[in-house]
Amino acid sequence: MFSKSFGYAIRSILYLALMEEEKDKIQLDEISEELNVPRYFLAKVMNKLVKEGILDSVKGHNGGFSINEKTLSVKLISIMSLTGESSQFSKCVLQLGKCNASYPCPIHDRVELLRREWQALFKSLTIGDLLKKNENNFMKSLIAI
Amino acid sequence: MFSKSFGYAIRSILYLALMEEEKDKIQLDEISEELNVPRYFLAKVMNKLVKEGILDSVKGHNGGFSINEKTLSVKLISIMSLTGESSQFSKCVLQLGKCNASYPCPIHDRVELLRREWQALFKSLTIGDLLKKNENNFMKSLIAI
DNA sequence: TTATTAAAAGACATCCTTGTCTCTTAAGAT
DNA sequence: ATCTTAAGAGACAAGGATGTCTTTTAATAA
Ligand code: FES
Ligand code: FES
Numbered sequence: 001m002f003s004k005s006f007g008y009a010i011r012s013i014l015y016l017a018l019m020e021e022e023k024d025k026i027q028l029d030e031i032s033e034e035l036n037v038p039r040y041f042l043a044k045v046m047n048k049l050v051k052e053g054i055l056d057s058v059k060g061h062n063g064g065f066s067i068n069e070k071t072l073s074v075k076l077i078s079i080m081s082l083t084g085e086s087s088q089f090s091k092c093v094l095q096l097g098k099c100n101a102s103y104p105c106p107i108h109d110r111v112e113l114l115r116r117e118w119q120a121l122f123k124s125l126t127i128g129d130l131l132k133k134n135e136n137n138f139m140k141s142l143i144a145i
Numbered sequence: 146m147f148s149k150s151f152g153y154a155i156r157s158i159l160y161l162a163l164m165e166e167e168k169d170k171i172q173l174d175e176i177s178e179e180l181n182v183p184r185y186f187l188a189k190v191m192n193k194l195v196k197e198g199i200l201d202s203v204k205g206h207n208g209g210f211s212i213n214e215k216t217l218s219v220k221l222i223s224i225m226s227l228t229g230e231s232s233q234f235s236k237c238v239l240q241l242g243k244c245n246a247s248y249p250c251p252i253h254d255r256v257e258l259l260r261r262e263w264q265a266l267f268k269s270l271t272i273g274d275l276l277k278k279n280e281n282n283f284m285k286s287l288i289a290i
Numbered sequence: 291t292t293a294t295t296a297a298a299a300g301a302c303a304t305c306c307t308t309g310t311c312t313c314t315t316a317a318g319a320t
Numbered sequence: 321a322t323c324t325t326a327a328g329a330g331a332c333a334a335g336g337a338t339g340t341c342t343t344t345t346a347a348t349a350a
Binding site: 148149150183184185186189203204205206207208228 | 337338339340341345346347348349
Binding site: 001002003004006007010011014076088092093094095096097103104105106107109110111114117118121125129130131133137138141142143144 | 146147148149151152155156159221233237238239240241242248249250251252254255256259262263266270274275276278282283286287288289290
Protein backbone atom coordinates (compact mmCIF):
# COMPACT_ATOMS: atom_id res chain seq x y z
CA MET A 1 0.00 0.00 0.00
CA PHE A 2 2.64 2.51 1.02
CA SER A 3 6.06 2.20 -0.55
CA LYS A 4 9.38 3.66 0.42
CA SER A 5 9.15 5.76 -2.73
CA PHE A 6 5.92 7.33 -1.56
CA GLY A 7 7.45 8.28 1.78
CA TYR A 8 10.58 9.66 0.16
CA ALA A 9 8.50 11.72 -2.25
CA ILE A 10 6.25 13.27 0.38
CA ARG A 11 9.12 14.01 2.72
CA SER A 12 11.26 15.58 0.01
CA ILE A 13 8.46 17.78 -1.24
CA LEU A 14 7.67 18.96 2.27
CA TYR A 15 11.35 19.61 2.89
CA LEU A 16 11.55 21.79 -0.20
CA ALA A 17 8.39 23.62 0.81
CA LEU A 18 9.63 24.29 4.33
CA MET A 19 13.02 25.49 3.08
CA GLU A 20 11.57 27.64 0.32
CA GLU A 21 12.10 30.97 2.07
CA GLU A 22 15.69 30.13 2.95
CA LYS A 23 16.84 28.87 -0.43
CA ASP A 24 14.94 28.66 -3.67
CA LYS A 25 16.92 25.70 -4.99
CA ILE A 26 18.07 22.69 -3.03
CA GLN A 27 20.42 19.97 -4.21
CA LEU A 28 19.83 16.27 -4.06
CA ASP A 29 22.82 15.83 -1.75
CA GLU A 30 21.29 18.09 0.86
CA ILE A 31 17.90 16.42 0.74
CA SER A 32 19.28 12.91 0.98
CA GLU A 33 21.57 13.87 3.85
CA GLU A 34 19.04 15.87 5.82
CA LEU A 35 16.25 13.35 5.43
CA ASN A 36 18.57 10.37 5.74
CA VAL A 37 17.45 8.81 2.49
CA PRO A 38 19.49 6.81 -0.06
CA ARG A 39 21.02 9.33 -2.45
CA TYR A 40 20.75 7.58 -5.81
CA PHE A 41 17.40 6.06 -5.20
CA LEU A 42 15.99 9.40 -4.21
CA ALA A 43 17.31 10.81 -7.48
CA LYS A 44 14.92 8.59 -9.39
CA VAL A 45 11.96 9.48 -7.21
CA MET A 46 12.72 13.19 -7.61
CA ASN A 47 13.04 12.74 -11.33
CA LYS A 48 9.57 11.25 -11.52
CA LEU A 49 8.18 14.17 -9.53
CA VAL A 50 9.79 16.62 -11.94
CA LYS A 51 8.48 14.77 -14.97
CA GLU A 52 4.99 14.87 -13.47
CA GLY A 53 5.37 18.62 -13.04
CA ILE A 54 5.06 18.35 -9.26
CA LEU A 55 8.50 19.86 -8.76
CA ASP A 56 10.94 21.93 -10.81
CA SER A 57 14.59 21.16 -11.35
CA VAL A 58 17.56 22.98 -12.82
CA LYS A 59 20.77 21.32 -13.89
CA GLY A 60 24.29 22.55 -13.39
CA HIS A 61 25.79 25.27 -11.27
CA ASN A 62 23.47 26.48 -8.51
CA GLY A 63 20.95 24.03 -9.81
CA GLY A 64 18.70 21.86 -7.72
CA PHE A 65 15.08 21.18 -6.99
CA SER A 66 12.29 23.55 -6.03
CA ILE A 67 8.54 23.63 -5.59
CA ASN A 68 6.40 25.39 -8.19
CA GLU A 69 2.93 26.92 -8.48
CA LYS A 70 1.32 23.51 -8.67
CA THR A 71 3.17 21.78 -5.84
CA LEU A 72 1.02 22.75 -2.87
CA SER A 73 -2.20 21.83 -4.63
CA VAL A 74 -0.99 18.41 -5.72
CA LYS A 75 -3.15 15.66 -4.28
CA LEU A 76 -1.55 12.76 -2.50
CA ILE A 77 -3.24 10.30 -4.85
CA SER A 78 -1.10 11.76 -7.66
CA ILE A 79 2.01 10.90 -5.74
CA MET A 80 0.73 7.42 -5.02
CA SER A 81 0.19 6.84 -8.70
CA LEU A 82 3.88 7.49 -9.34
CA THR A 83 4.57 4.02 -8.06
CA GLY A 84 1.28 2.52 -9.15
CA GLU A 85 0.03 2.41 -5.58
CA SER A 86 -3.22 4.16 -6.38
CA SER A 87 -4.30 1.04 -8.27
CA GLN A 88 -4.77 -0.65 -4.89
CA PHE A 89 -8.09 1.15 -4.70
CA SER A 90 -9.40 -0.62 -7.76
CA LYS A 91 -7.88 -4.03 -7.08
CA CYS A 92 -9.68 -6.77 -5.22
CA VAL A 93 -8.39 -7.16 -1.67
CA LEU A 94 -8.16 -10.92 -2.28
CA GLN A 95 -6.17 -10.21 -5.44
CA LEU A 96 -8.92 -11.61 -7.65
CA GLY A 97 -8.13 -9.13 -10.38
CA LYS A 98 -10.19 -5.98 -10.68
CA CYS A 99 -12.54 -5.30 -7.78
CA ASN A 100 -16.12 -5.50 -8.98
CA ALA A 101 -19.05 -4.48 -6.79
CA SER A 102 -21.54 -6.28 -9.00
CA TYR A 103 -19.58 -9.50 -8.61
CA PRO A 104 -18.14 -9.11 -5.14
CA CYS A 105 -15.63 -11.48 -3.57
CA PRO A 106 -16.41 -12.78 -0.06
CA ILE A 107 -14.60 -9.92 1.61
CA HIS A 108 -15.74 -7.12 -0.68
CA ASP A 109 -18.76 -5.84 1.22
CA ARG A 110 -16.85 -5.80 4.50
CA VAL A 111 -14.01 -3.61 3.25
CA GLU A 112 -15.64 -1.53 0.54
CA LEU A 113 -16.90 1.31 2.73
CA LEU A 114 -13.60 1.87 4.49
CA ARG A 115 -11.66 1.56 1.28
CA ARG A 116 -13.79 4.26 -0.32
CA GLU A 117 -13.16 6.60 2.59
CA TRP A 118 -9.46 5.88 2.36
CA GLN A 119 -9.48 6.61 -1.34
CA ALA A 120 -11.51 9.78 -0.86
CA LEU A 121 -8.99 10.97 1.69
CA PHE A 122 -6.06 10.65 -0.67
CA LYS A 123 -8.03 12.15 -3.52
CA SER A 124 -8.73 15.27 -1.51
CA LEU A 125 -5.64 15.63 0.67
CA THR A 126 -2.96 17.89 -0.81
CA ILE A 127 0.64 18.72 0.00
CA GLY A 128 -0.61 22.10 1.17
CA ASP A 129 -2.94 20.41 3.63
CA LEU A 130 -0.02 18.56 5.17
CA LEU A 131 1.83 21.80 5.67
CA LYS A 132 -0.96 23.38 7.67
CA LYS A 133 0.06 21.58 10.84
CA ASN A 134 3.48 23.19 10.72
CA GLU A 135 4.67 23.31 14.31
CA ASN A 136 8.14 23.69 15.75
CA ASN A 137 9.19 20.10 15.25
CA PHE A 138 7.62 19.65 11.85
CA MET A 139 10.94 19.46 10.06
CA LYS A 140 12.27 16.93 12.52
CA SER A 141 9.28 14.72 11.92
CA LEU A 142 10.44 14.34 8.30
CA ILE A 143 13.74 12.78 9.23
CA ALA A 144 14.30 9.06 9.46
CA ILE A 145 16.10 7.70 12.50
CA MET B 146 -1.02 -4.15 2.32
CA PHE B 147 -2.67 -7.18 0.80
CA SER B 148 -0.47 -9.89 -0.60
CA LYS B 149 -1.18 -12.76 -2.91
CA SER B 150 -0.56 -15.07 0.03
CA PHE B 151 -3.33 -13.41 1.98
CA GLY B 152 -5.79 -13.87 -0.86
CA TYR B 153 -4.76 -17.48 -1.42
CA ALA B 154 -5.14 -18.21 2.29
CA ILE B 155 -8.62 -16.71 2.64
CA ARG B 156 -9.87 -18.31 -0.53
CA SER B 157 -8.53 -21.75 0.37
CA ILE B 158 -9.98 -21.67 3.85
CA LEU B 159 -13.36 -20.61 2.53
CA TYR B 160 -13.21 -23.34 -0.11
CA LEU B 161 -12.55 -25.95 2.56
CA ALA B 162 -15.37 -24.57 4.68
CA LEU B 163 -17.84 -24.59 1.79
CA MET B 164 -16.88 -28.14 0.78
CA GLU B 165 -16.90 -29.48 4.32
CA GLU B 166 -20.20 -31.32 4.03
CA GLU B 167 -19.21 -32.94 0.75
CA LYS B 168 -15.75 -34.14 1.73
CA ASP B 169 -13.96 -33.86 5.02
CA LYS B 170 -10.49 -33.84 3.47
CA ILE B 171 -9.41 -32.02 0.35
CA GLN B 172 -6.10 -32.32 -1.44
CA LEU B 173 -3.84 -29.51 -2.49
CA ASP B 174 -4.27 -30.48 -6.15
CA GLU B 175 -8.00 -29.94 -6.00
CA ILE B 176 -7.72 -26.58 -4.25
CA SER B 177 -5.10 -25.22 -6.61
CA GLU B 178 -7.04 -26.38 -9.66
CA GLU B 179 -10.45 -25.21 -8.50
CA LEU B 180 -9.26 -21.83 -7.31
CA ASN B 181 -6.78 -21.43 -10.15
CA VAL B 182 -3.84 -20.83 -7.86
CA PRO B 183 -0.17 -21.86 -8.29
CA ARG B 184 0.15 -25.37 -6.85
CA TYR B 185 3.52 -25.28 -5.13
CA PHE B 186 3.23 -21.80 -3.81
CA LEU B 187 -0.13 -22.60 -2.31
CA ALA B 188 1.49 -25.57 -0.57
CA LYS B 189 3.61 -23.20 1.47
CA VAL B 190 0.72 -20.95 2.37
CA MET B 191 -1.34 -23.95 3.47
CA ASN B 192 1.57 -25.22 5.50
CA LYS B 193 1.71 -21.97 7.40
CA LEU B 194 -2.00 -22.15 8.11
CA VAL B 195 -1.60 -25.67 9.47
CA LYS B 196 1.32 -24.67 11.66
CA GLU B 197 -0.74 -21.81 13.04
CA GLY B 198 -3.48 -24.29 13.86
CA ILE B 199 -5.93 -22.56 11.53
CA LEU B 200 -6.33 -25.70 9.42
CA ASP B 201 -5.67 -29.41 9.88
CA SER B 202 -3.74 -31.62 7.51
CA VAL B 203 -3.15 -35.35 7.15
CA LYS B 204 -0.39 -36.87 5.07
CA GLY B 205 -0.58 -39.92 2.88
CA HIS B 206 -3.45 -41.91 1.44
CA ASN B 207 -6.79 -40.09 1.67
CA GLY B 208 -4.95 -37.26 3.32
CA GLY B 209 -5.52 -33.61 2.67
CA PHE B 210 -6.56 -30.41 4.37
CA SER B 211 -9.62 -29.67 6.46
CA ILE B 212 -11.02 -27.00 8.72
CA ASN B 213 -11.10 -27.55 12.48
CA GLU B 214 -12.93 -26.25 15.55
CA LYS B 215 -10.92 -23.05 15.50
CA THR B 216 -11.11 -22.22 11.81
CA LEU B 217 -14.38 -20.30 11.68
CA SER B 218 -13.49 -18.12 14.65
CA VAL B 219 -10.07 -17.18 13.30
CA LYS B 220 -9.76 -13.45 12.83
CA LEU B 221 -8.52 -12.06 9.56
CA ILE B 222 -5.73 -10.21 11.33
CA SER B 223 -4.25 -13.58 12.25
CA ILE B 224 -4.07 -14.50 8.60
CA MET B 225 -2.54 -11.14 7.73
CA SER B 226 0.19 -11.73 10.28
CA LEU B 227 1.20 -14.90 8.44
CA THR B 228 2.97 -12.72 5.90
CA GLY B 229 3.76 -9.90 8.29
CA GLU B 230 1.08 -7.71 6.77
CA SER B 231 -0.48 -6.87 10.10
CA SER B 232 2.62 -4.84 10.93
CA GLN B 233 1.38 -2.24 8.45
CA PHE B 234 -0.93 -1.03 11.19
CA SER B 235 1.99 -0.11 13.44
CA LYS B 236 4.29 1.25 10.74
CA CYS B 237 4.41 4.88 9.76
CA VAL B 238 2.67 5.53 6.44
CA LEU B 239 5.70 7.52 5.33
CA GLN B 240 7.90 4.57 6.32
CA LEU B 241 9.56 6.54 9.09
CA GLY B 242 9.92 3.46 11.22
CA LYS B 243 7.37 2.77 13.92
CA CYS B 244 4.30 4.99 13.87
CA ASN B 245 4.23 7.15 16.98
CA ALA B 246 1.24 9.29 17.89
CA SER B 247 3.26 11.35 20.35
CA TYR B 248 5.76 12.19 17.62
CA PRO B 249 3.56 12.19 14.54
CA CYS B 250 4.84 12.52 10.99
CA PRO B 251 3.16 15.15 8.77
CA ILE B 252 0.60 12.69 7.50
CA HIS B 253 -0.11 10.87 10.75
CA ASP B 254 -3.11 12.83 12.00
CA ARG B 255 -4.79 12.68 8.60
CA VAL B 256 -4.67 8.91 8.30
CA GLU B 257 -4.74 7.72 11.89
CA LEU B 258 -8.49 7.59 12.33
CA LEU B 259 -9.14 5.60 9.19
CA ARG B 260 -6.23 3.31 9.86
CA ARG B 261 -7.61 2.49 13.30
CA GLU B 262 -10.99 1.63 11.82
CA TRP B 263 -9.31 -0.54 9.24
CA GLN B 264 -7.34 -2.32 11.90
CA ALA B 265 -10.39 -2.74 14.11
CA LEU B 266 -12.22 -4.33 11.19
CA PHE B 267 -9.59 -6.99 10.65
CA LYS B 268 -9.24 -7.60 14.35
CA SER B 269 -12.93 -8.37 14.64
CA LEU B 270 -13.79 -9.95 11.29
CA THR B 271 -13.59 -13.75 11.26
CA ILE B 272 -13.67 -16.45 8.63
CA GLY B 273 -17.12 -17.32 9.92
CA ASP B 274 -18.28 -13.78 9.28
CA LEU B 275 -17.21 -14.04 5.66
CA LEU B 276 -19.24 -17.20 5.25
CA LYS B 277 -22.48 -15.56 6.40
CA LYS B 278 -23.07 -13.97 3.02
CA ASN B 279 -23.14 -17.38 1.36
CA GLU B 280 -25.28 -16.94 -1.73
CA ASN B 281 -25.57 -19.06 -4.84
CA ASN B 282 -22.45 -17.74 -6.51
CA PHE B 283 -20.31 -17.59 -3.41
CA MET B 284 -18.06 -20.40 -4.54
CA LYS B 285 -17.59 -18.83 -7.93
CA SER B 286 -16.50 -15.58 -6.33
CA LEU B 287 -13.48 -17.43 -4.90
CA ILE B 288 -12.12 -18.38 -8.28
CA ALA B 289 -9.56 -16.32 -10.15
CA ILE B 290 -10.19 -15.58 -13.80
C1' DT C 291 6.04 -55.38 5.47
C1' DT C 292 5.69 -53.04 1.11
C1' DA C 293 3.57 -49.92 -2.11
C1' DT C 294 1.07 -45.90 -2.77
C1' DT C 295 -0.37 -41.51 -1.71
C1' DA C 296 -0.18 -36.70 -0.39
C1' DA C 297 1.76 -33.23 2.66
C1' DA C 298 6.33 -31.18 4.24
C1' DA C 299 10.78 -29.49 3.28
C1' DG C 300 14.27 -27.57 0.66
C1' DA C 301 16.54 -25.89 -3.58
C1' DC C 302 16.13 -22.68 -7.23
C1' DA C 303 14.17 -19.33 -10.62
C1' DT C 304 11.55 -15.04 -11.57
C1' DC C 305 9.77 -10.56 -10.80
C1' DC C 306 9.51 -6.17 -8.65
C1' DT C 307 11.11 -2.72 -5.34
C1' DT C 308 14.91 -0.78 -3.48
C1' DG C 309 19.63 0.59 -3.45
C1' DT C 310 24.41 1.71 -5.65
C1' DC C 311 27.49 3.29 -9.12
C1' DT C 312 29.08 5.40 -13.54
C1' DC C 313 28.52 8.06 -17.49
C1' DT C 314 26.03 11.77 -19.98
C1' DT C 315 23.71 16.16 -20.39
C1' DA C 316 22.89 20.80 -19.52
C1' DA C 317 23.22 25.01 -16.91
C1' DG C 318 26.05 28.61 -14.84
C1' DA C 319 30.85 30.42 -13.58
C1' DT C 320 35.28 31.57 -15.27
C1' DA D 321 34.90 28.77 -25.28
C1' DT D 322 36.14 26.01 -21.24
C1' DC D 323 35.49 24.31 -16.60
C1' DT D 324 32.70 23.08 -12.90
C1' DT D 325 28.53 21.65 -11.07
C1' DA D 326 24.39 19.04 -10.41
C1' DA D 327 20.47 16.66 -12.53
C1' DG D 328 19.34 12.85 -15.83
C1' DA D 329 19.97 8.28 -17.78
C1' DG D 330 21.42 3.70 -17.81
C1' DA D 331 23.62 -0.47 -15.98
C1' DC D 332 23.75 -3.42 -12.23
C1' DA D 333 23.23 -5.63 -7.41
C1' DA D 334 20.46 -6.87 -3.15
C1' DG D 335 16.25 -8.18 -1.11
C1' DG D 336 11.74 -9.98 -0.61
C1' DA D 337 7.43 -11.98 -2.52
C1' DT D 338 6.08 -15.15 -5.75
C1' DG D 339 6.36 -19.27 -8.57
C1' DT D 340 8.37 -24.09 -9.95
C1' DC D 341 10.48 -28.44 -9.17
C1' DT D 342 12.54 -32.38 -6.57
C1' DT D 343 13.28 -35.00 -2.47
C1' DT D 344 11.73 -36.44 2.09
C1' DT D 345 8.34 -37.77 5.53
C1' DA D 346 4.29 -39.86 7.19
C1' DA D 347 -0.20 -41.90 6.71
C1' DT D 348 -3.14 -45.46 4.62
C1' DA D 349 -3.97 -49.58 1.55
C1' DA D 350 -2.60 -53.86 0.05
S1 FES E 1 -14.16 -7.92 -5.35
FE1 FES E 1 -12.73 -8.40 -3.78
S2 FES E 1 -12.58 -6.52 -2.72
FE2 FES E 1 -14.01 -6.03 -4.28
S1 FES F 1 4.01 8.64 12.46
FE1 FES F 1 3.67 8.52 10.29
S2 FES F 1 1.72 7.60 10.18
FE2 FES F 1 2.04 7.71 12.34
